[in-house]
Amino acid sequence: MSHSYPIQPIPAVGAVVFKDQSVLLVRRGQPPNQGLWAIPGGCVQLGETLQGAAEREIWEETGIRIRAHRPIYFFDTIDRDGEGRVRYHYVIVDLLADYLDGWPVANDDALEARWVTPSELDSLSVSEATLNLLRGGQGKDAFPSGWR
Structure with a gap:
């Protein structure tokens, strides 16, 4: 399935994973936000729960095994081309x-892919x-104390 120029929005997940005082981030290799550091994740497949999609995507992108829980953040990403057509949504x-x-x-x-501390965040190009x-x-409220 092509993700560029979709006919409807594409559902996706990310997983916010902490280990000690660090959060797991990836530098994106594909648009949107290519080259920027971000929460790892990807598209939800047909018949997959949000938790299942997050667990699969984080394993595929980083080799880290997780157990996904509750949603904590929601947003959309809409990117338009030079003619105003929706390239990604x-x-x-x-x-x-x-x-x-x-x-x-x-x-x-x-x-x-790497663990990032709060003090390192400013030195990276983050989405x-x-x-x-x-x-x-x-x-x-669920983050480690260094992130609150």
């Missing part, structure tokens, strides 16, 4: 997730949605 639900095991290794659509999530407030 994702409706994204980020879920809080428990880290189970593994070490970040970039796979699939990710150029890089606006990820900054809003990590610095915003939605769901922060």
Whole structure:
């Protein structure tokens, strides 16, 4: 299924995964936000729950095993081409997730994958949605103390 120039919005998920005082981020290898650091995730497949999609996508992109829980952040990404046509339209639900095991290794659509501390966030080119999530407030009650 092509994700560019869709006929309707595409549902997608991300997983907010903490290990100690670090959050799991990937540097995106595909548009939108190509080259920027972001919460890892991807598209929901037909018949898949949000939690199942998040667990699968994080494993595919990073090699990290997680257990996904409740949604904590919702947003959409709409990108238009030079003629105003919708090139990408994702409706994204980020879920809080428990880290189970593994070490970040970039796979699939990710150029890089790593654990990032709050103090490192300013030195990276991070997507606006990820900054809003990590610095915003939605769901922060469940974040480790260094992220609140």
